[in-house]
Amino acid sequence: MKTRPLALTLGDPAGIGPEIIFKAWQALREEGPAFLVVGDLRQMASTPGTASGQVRAISAVDEAARVFSQALPVLDVPLLEPVVAGAPSPRAAKAVVAWIETAVGLALSRAVAGVVTAPIAKQSLYGAGFSFPGHTEFLGELTQAHTYDGARGPIMMLAAPGLRVTLATVHLPLAQVSSALSVESIVNAGLVTSQALRRDFGIAQPRLAVAGLNPHAGEGGTIGREETLIIGPAVRALRDLGVEATGPHPADSLFHPEARASYDAVLCMYHDQGLIPLKMLDFWGGVNITLGLPIVRTSPDHGTAFDIAGRGVARPDSMIAAIRLAKAIALQRG
Template sequence: MAHTLALSLGDPAGIGPEIVVKAWRALRNEAVPFFVVGDAQALASAPGGGAPVQAISGPDEAAAAFPEALPVLDIPLRAPVVAGKPDPGAADAVIRWIETAVGLALSGTAGGVVTAPIAKAPLYAAGFRFPGHTEFLGELTAATRHDGARGPVMMLTAGDLRTTLVTVHEPLAKVPAALTIEGIVNTGLVTAQAMRRDFGIAAPRIAVAGLNPHAGESGTIGQEETRVVTPAVRALRDLGVDARGPYPADSLFPAEVRATYDAAVCLYHDQALIPVKMLDFWGGVNVTLGLPIVRTSPDHGTAFDIAGRGIARPDSLIAAIRLAAEIAGRRR
């Protein structure tokens, strides 16, 4: 059914199989059915006891199976992997799982995509040419964007906090040169669009962070605010977005300040992720904005160091599944 989510398994040597099984056990009696695109055997033998698995031939079979068994669109690995030991030999399957899940969402047979964590190094070793999930999803959906979306834009959510990133995995020393008026404006536009379409906020308020201490102190502690950020905020307002800033990042995230905006546009990775993880370390969610499909993921990695031990927490994946279901419902 179109509201059933497709969950790509991610790196099978990481904690993906374990947290997917734990998420299914937590959600099996809730109205948020999902099916896994991945290796059925990896899920049946996942650390912590695995799950009863039911192979399905298509998404329309998933909802009926979900309360009793974990539905899996089985695309098997060429060879089993060892927990905690990433293997480039699994890369082809990992990529195919993502491509299949995205294809089902684009066709309307899945309500959206949730992605379990991938590890970049084994994918790079196998020839993967994208920095990560977000950029790959942008490529896979580029030909089908007809709504003016200009993504992908990464958003992190935790509680009442939503942050979006202008630069993502840019080395900190390169961030100032990477910031442009156009980049900030695009992030602000996509953020405002998502607030209306995906989060149900009719008139979103967007706060834009500064780069330097004290947001540059009128140009005395850095020029990026006066040259780039302030003109971008002005342009966003001219385009009809209720954007304010730039604000000093060190005072943008207390609860009293969060109540004054609906999303914060941040300029680099840690500026966005530190407050999210401080607010809810275990339950944060990564949302990809500006795509024609719904996509969420946990805000953590593969955790190879604890893979296979049965101790991984599924909180972030559960939150990602619930949020994807909410967004898919609003888009319907």
């Protein structure tokens, strides 16, 4: 069977995306998995550490695997003007969006096995009219006309060796989390998570732990009633639907080693509830995965790091992990 490459989007060209992509290529050029970059060829070729001939334009996806061991293949979608590392510009926004749209189109048409996205700076995109809170929501919009095994994504998962977390709410101010929670949304997130654990990670009988929102998981309603009114009923509904779900659990006792051995993923109620323990466990190796989409999508679990962009010091660990995991999920899906 023909092996399809992955498509990597360049992310914000003023950030560390180009650098960590090139370093990932250096690390993976011999063993793979092979990938191509959807982005600006000139920006990619000017990345610190690149040498003449190490970045090469391709005109078709099937050229990527042939050149990957010799050069980093780039499907050139040019910027309007060059961008300086560390100096984000809203004039790059149209290209950044076009890179994501192009990569998603390649994945939907099955020309590539999946998409790995380098970090974007949402503030720069907002200035150019981008209306989504982040990558996850934009990918959901781009793929909404397509179905994936009955799931209703997108749901954000963060994964590192030893821990997977998914999020019931994502990019919301903390003050808005309680009002955004509902039995329906938590049940949907739990169903999508359970399905992904089976389909994408090969876990036959997934175990899902559901975190509470309040300290001590509300302590019987004395420290908040979200657990009794919303989260608890959602856990019972998940069990009725065949999901091996437990909770709501106090979040402060969910992430030590003995607790992590009792589940395959934690469904968290808000962004930092899941990301803080994961990044404490493995700051450099975490991967962002979008569940419930008809395509495979992963991303490094960090931002654009404008403060170190262009200095040649950015670590590619999370990007390498995201590339490897995207390929593993694609193979698992078959």
